[in-house]
Amino acid sequence: MSLWLKLAIVGLIAGLVAVWQLGDVDPARRWLASLSLLLYAVILLRYSQRTKPAHNSTPEQNPDGCDYLIAFATETGTARALALKTQKWLKKSGIRTSRAELNRLRDFPAPRRALLLVVSTTGSGDPPKTGNQWLDAGDLPDDFSRCHYAVLALGDRTYPNFCGFGLEVAAWLRAFGATPLFDPVLVSQEDPQSVNYWFRQLKSKGLP
């Protein structure tokens, strides 16, 4: 439960107590005030349920694995946002997904259907901060070598090493034994047409 929701509940209880402690108030108004507060509580509760994150982002929440695991590596947030967009797209069809920073990939069980990676490049073809340790602590569990995977690589064509890190991740997974669903989709400067192409490619493989 978020801090704001907790504060709102405390405020509501305080409001109800105050309404019933006030002397000299018409009982009808007391009931009206109480009902308004309760209605407000119901609206708050519904809102908090709707804004719950639509994903399981820890391996503990999904210990048996999921259908699609979406991993992202980002420096300034674009890859994270596109990973979330991909996840929401899948979730709309009721598909079980998890989302993870690339650095934490090895903590997750291999997905049953595919690993989807949204990976940007920084520096001179270098990994961004949420992807710069993804293989430091050893290889991925063997199960990942039996996975299907797809890579959405974000970059900028004006850099000499265009989408360098995304391509490196794709090549690594292939060498590890994983099977690509299709060639990496390369995106320059967040080009929306290339992003749409990513979704079209996923659709062509039967997703969502």
Ligand SMILES: Cc1cc2nc3c(=O)[nH]c(=O)nc-3n(C[C@H](O)[C@H](O)[C@H](O)COP(=O)(O)O)c2cc1C
């Ligand atoms: C300092 C810096 C270095 C970058 N280096 C590269 C690069 O070597 N190759 C490339 O294709 N794109 C490069 N980019 C472009 C980013 O990969 C691109 O803007 C991407 O959309 C950023 O995604 P992110 O917000 O998820 O990190 C660089 C961007 C910055 C700001």
